[in-house]
Amino acid sequence: MNTSSISVKRNSTGTLIRTTPKPVRKTFLVCNKWTPFYDRDDPSNGGDYEPLSSLRSARPNDNICSRPAALEYETVSTKACINTGEVITASPTYGFACVNSRQPDQYCNDYKVRYCCLDEHVTCPDGYEWTNFYNRDKPSVTGDWETLAELRKENPQEICERPIAIDVRRQGSNRDFRTCGENVTVSPSFGFRCLKRDQADYRCLDYKVRFCCPCD
Numbered sequence: 001m002n003t004s005s006i007s008v009k010r011n012s013t014g015t016l017i018r019t020t021p022k023p024v025r026k027t028f029l030v031c032n033k034w035t036p037f038y039d040r041d042d043p044s045n046g047g048d049y050e051p052l053s054s055l056r057s058a059r060p061n062d063n064i065c066s067r068p069a070a071l072e073y074e075t076v077s078t079k080a081c082i083n084t085g086e087v088i089t090a091s092p093t094y095g096f097a098c099v100n101s102r103q104p105d106q107y108c109n110d111y112k113v114r115y116c117c118l119d120e121h122v123t124c125p126d127g128y129e130w131t132n133f134y135n136r137d138k139p140s141v142t143g144d145w146e147t148l149a150e151l152r153k154e155n156p157q158e159i160c161e162r163p164i165a166i167d168v169r170r171q172g173s174n175r176d177f178r179t180c181g182e183n184v185t186v187s188p189s190f191g192f193r194c195l196k197r198d199q200a201d202y203r204c205l206d207y208k209v210r211f212c213c214p215c216d
Helices: 052-058 148-154
Strands: 007-010 016-019 047-051 070-075 088-091 095-099 111-116 128-130 143-147 165-170 184-187 191-195 207-214
Touching: 047 052, 047 111, 052 095, 070 088, 070 095, 095 111, 143 148, 143 207, 148 191, 165 184, 165 191, 191 207
Parallel strands: none
Antiparallel strands: 007 016, 047 095, 070 111, 088 095, 128 207, 143 191, 165 207, 184 191
């Protein structure tokens, strides 16, 4: 794969020119089990496509999980965190796609992606116990916020100050959040957040959380 990318644009006289792309990086999850970055495609033949299914097929020995918790993507040319402003499709369950025809200059930057592969089952070890599930917010206004700080304020003496694990599930169906395909922020020290602006359909599902705390 190329280690740099080029955008093609026209100047005021209609002449095609090549410009150095702006870098981008997007992270939604605090994760300690990221895969390496992958760059299987270049922005030719219609765009830059980095779908999860293709990466799993191309790299079977890498054991990329089938249900990643999060996706991170950035341009291959630099690691600086500046938005390119390009129209892209990205989710942990699908992967990443940038279609040339959807861009103002009809050309995509070259991107690389990596996935967060958390343990399939969240556990609470001996000497610790799960709290009750909490659902303090609904996915209205900006999204669904189930943060540790707010939950501790609203439920005094019920949640420890430093949980070692968090379990996040969809309200109603009880599905693990990793099966829902939304871009979220989640960690034991922060809690959970789903922002509408980070979703392809500008909507969040409703989630509930519980924390793993020391036994009394």
